[in-house]
Amino acid sequence: MHSPPRARRAAHAATVCALATALAWPASLLHAGERVTAVQVAEAASALRADPLLGGTRNEPTWRLRRGGSDPGANDAASTLGWVAKLAGWLAEGGRALAWIIGAALAAMLLVTARRWMQVRGAAAGEQALGIPSHxxxxxxxxxxxxxxxxxxxxxxxxxxxxxxxxxxxxxxxxxxxxxxxxxxxxxxxxxxxxxxxxxxxxxxxxxxxxxxxxxxxxxxxxxxxxxxxxxxxxxxxxxxxxxx
The missing domain is CATH 1.20.120 (Four Helix Bundle (Hemerythrin (Met), subunit A))
Structure with missing residues (x-):
């Protein structure tokens, strides 16, 4: 006749407690022949892990901050931002150069126009001073x-x-x-x-x-x-x- 599952769990729990007490007991109080070896501890631990009543082992994923590594997504974003910044710089430089060229062209046109206007005005003034009629x-x-x-x-x-x-x-x-x-x-x-x-x-x-x-x-x-x-x-x-x- 088999014992109920609850009784079996209680028996295993008692065994685990006894093993923990033995491991925690100071080695000086045990006799030389009763010293627990590392092999015995490992075998007992393996038996406990293999017992289906104790649930075995579980692997649970956890999140942990990585140090010293790099995020590929962050690197891509940084690269894109750097390229945009360079493009903006090039456009700004090109805009300034274009503004200087347009300004120089306008200044030259104004200078030529003003010179021609002064020549025409001077010629007309000279003719008036000399009394030369247009009609x-x-x-x-x-x-x-x-x-x-x-x-x-x-x-x-x-x-x-x-x-x-x-x-x-x-x-x-x-x-x-x-x-x-x-x-x-x-x-x-x-x-x-x-x-x-x-x-x-x-x-x-x-x-x-x-x-x-x-x-x-x-x-x-x-x-x-x-x-x-x-x-x-x-x-x-x-x-x-x-x-x-």
Whole structure:
């Protein structure tokens, strides 16, 4: 007849207690023949671990702080943060360099613009100081308002049937050349006759005679309603650069 499990557990517990008492008892109180050896202790411990009533052994996982090791995830995060920091530094340096380049370009553009503006303003101020008009009556005599080859342009107008435009261009061109290239003093309100008189007082005789001929052709067409012949006008066109260039 077998003893109940509770009784067996009690018996084993008593055995364990006895073994613990024997191990804890001072060795000096035991006789030489009764000394417990390490082998006996190990065998008793193995028997206890093998007993199913005592539960055997268990392995329980526990968490413990590792020292001296490295976390791969932390290393990856640190590497990513370092790369981002380097990229931000490169972008900052590039932005500063780009800002310097743009600033230098803007400064150069402003300098060139200011220089050109000063030149134009200075030229205009010089002309005003010398009494050089930009217009004589309602005719624009500024050089930049006229073609480079005035005689050739007037010839094209005349041959295209644009008689008034051809004569107007010749007269405006003559006044502009007299004022800006030959230094003839012509006022803004000067009449055709006054312009011819100013030319005769300043330029050579053949040039003054050419100017008188050109002005007469203009006056006949504008005031008299009589257009000069083709030969006369084309001759004036062909001589323009030679006389007033």
């Amino acid at each position: 004589v009556r309602d005719l624009d005599i500024r050089p930049d308002s006229l073609p480079a080859d005035i005689g050739a342009a007037a010839r094209r107008h005349w041959q295209a049937g644009e008689r008034r435009a051809a004569l107007s261009l010749l007269y405006r061109g003559a006044l502009s050349r007299l004022v800006h290239r030959h230094g003839v003093a012509i006022g803004a309100a000067a009449t055709e006759g006054e312009c011819v008189q100013a030319a005769r007082a300043t330029v050579a005789g053949d040039t003054a005679a050419y100017v008188a001929r050109l002005v007469a052709a203009w006056q006949f067409a504008v005031y008299g309603g009589h257009e000069p012949g083709d030969a006369a006008v084309l001759a004036i066109c062909d001589e323009f650069e030679a006389r007033l260039g």
